Amino acid sequence: MKKLILILLIWTTSASAQLLRFATLYTSYSTSAPFVEKQDFLVSGVENFGGAGNLSEITRSNPPGINLTFGLRKIARFDYQVKQNQFYTGQENEVSDYATISNASGLEYLLEFSRVRNREMIFSQHEYRLRYISDNFTSRASYVDNNIVSLQYSDAEIRYRKNFGSLDITIGAAHRSHPVYGYSPIDDWLKNNNDLRELAYMYGFWDFLLQIPFTENYLAIWYKNVPPHAYENWSHYDDVPISQFPDIKNIGTNQEFFREEFPKIVERYNREQLEVRGFQHELSAVLGADYYIYKDNFWAHLWGSIYPFHMGLSRYSYEYDGVNIDFDVGFIMGSKINKQFSIFVEGRYVRFWEIDSYNIRTGINYLIF
Numbered sequence: 001m002k003k004l005i006l007i008l009l010i011w012t013t014s015a016s017a018q019l020l021r022f023a024t025l026y027t028s029y030s031t032s033a034p035f036v037e038k039q040d041f042l043v044s045g046v047e048n049f050g051g052a053g054n055l056s057e058i059t060r061s062n063p064p065g066i067n068l069t070f071g072l073r074k075i076a077r078f079d080y081q082v083k084q085n086q087f088y089t090g091q092e093n094e095v096s097d098y099a100t101i102s103n104a105s106g107l108e109y110l111l112e113f114s115r116v117r118n119r120e121m122i123f124s125q126h127e128y129r130l131r132y133i134s135d136n137f138t139s140r141a142s143y144v145d146n147n148i149v150s151l152q153y154s155d156a157e158i159r160y161r162k163n164f165g166s167l168d169i170t171i172g173a174a175h176r177s178h179p180v181y182g183y184s185p186i187d188d189w190l191k192n193n194n195d196l197r198e199l200a201y202m203y204g205f206w207d208f209l210l211q212i213p214f215t216e217n218y219l220a221i222w223y224k225n226v227p228p229h230a231y232e233n234w235s236h237y238d239d240v241p242i243s244q245f246p247d248i249k250n251i252g253t254n255q256e257f258f259r260e261e262f263p264k265i266v267e268r269y270n271r272e273q274l275e276v277r278g279f280q281h282e283l284s285a286v287l288g289a290d291y292y293i294y295k296d297n298f299w300a301h302l303w304g305s306i307y308p309f310h311m312g313l314s315r316y317s318y319e320y321d322g323v324n325i326d327f328d329v330g331f332i333m334g335s336k337i338n339k340q341f342s343i344f345v346e347g348r349y350v351r352f353w354e355i356d357s358y359n360i361r362t363g364i365n366y367l368i369f
Helices: 002-020 185-192 197-202 254-277
Strands: 024-032 041-044 054-057 065-074 106-118 121-133 137-146 151-164 167-178 206-211 218-224 249-253 280-294 298-307 310-312 326-336 341-352 355-366
Touching: 137 167, 151 280, 151 341, 185 254, 197 206, 197 254, 218 254, 249 254
Parallel strands: none
Antiparallel strands: 024 065, 041 054, 065 106, 106 121, 121 137, 137 151, 151 167, 167 280, 206 218, 218 249, 280 298, 280 310, 298 326, 326 341, 341 355
16 A cells, blocks of 8 residues: 555656646736826806806826736747746737647646736736647647636637648537627516616615606606615605615716616626526537748748537527637748848737637837847
C-alpha cells in the first residue's frame, strides 16, 4: 500500500509539473484618470413669466477607471510573435490565442478574470479556455462572459483534423450553452395584458387619483415602495395612506412615471424572467480551416470556424431569423517591405446568435534611422 501511494504521489506530482510547465501566473492592477463629462446645468424656480430662477451645475463627476486582473496562461507563441513586455498584465489581447490550431501539440489554456470600472459602470470579465491539439483531432472547452457586448456562453468541441502542410481542415460537433437570446418576456406579457399599470403594481407602484380643485377632473399621482398586496383593498380614489405606510413616496404624475420609471420596470421584468429560464443548450456542426505561413519578410495566419447547422436542446434555444450561420474568424498578416518599412493587419470577428463582437487593428512602421 505504501508503494502504491508513493507511486500515485510521484505520478500526480509529475503530471502537475507537466501541466504547469511554461505556464505563467499573473495579476495586475491599473487605474486611470476619470473621463471628464461635458458641463451640464439645471434651472429651477422659474415663474410662469420672467427669467428669474436658480442656475446650478449638475455635471456628473466620474470615479477613476480601474482594471484588476488575475490570470494563468500556457499558450505557445507563433514565429511572428515577440513577447512585448517582461510581464503579463492581462491587456495583451493576442488575436492568435483564438486560433483553432496551435503552434504546439498538447494541452494549452488561458484562465483570466478581470474586474473593471469604466465611468459609472462596474462589471466583471471572464474568459476561461482549454485547448488540446494532436495530429488527428482537436478539442477545446471555453467559458466567456463579455459584459462589453453582453455575450455569455460556454462551448465544448471535438473535431477531426486533417493537415495539408500549411493548411489544416477540421470538422466536428460543438455543444454550446448560453442565456436566453432573441426572446423578450415583455412581449408575451403584453399578449395577455393591455393595461401597463398592472406590471407596475407587481413591483410596488400604485397610482392615486387626486381631484383637481374646482373641477370634476382627476390627476393620477404615482407612489413607490408600496408593500406587496397592500393595494388589493385600495381604491384609486382613496386618500394616500402615508400614516399607515410611511415608506411610500410620491414619484410624480402619470406622464412623468411612464416616461422615467416605467422603462426601468420593463428592463427589470425582462432581466428577471430571463434569469429564471437559465442557460439554454444547443448542438451545432462545426467546420474549420487554419492557414499559417511564415517567412522572414512575410507572414500570414488565417483561421475560421463556421457553425452552419444547429439543433436546440432547450425550450428557449435560439431561433435564427434568416441566415443561421454562426462564425468565429481571425487573421494576422504582416510584411517587412524593406529594412525600414513594414505593415501589419490583424483582427477577429465573432458572430454568435446574431451578437457581433470584433476587434481589428492595422498600422505601419517606419524606422527613420
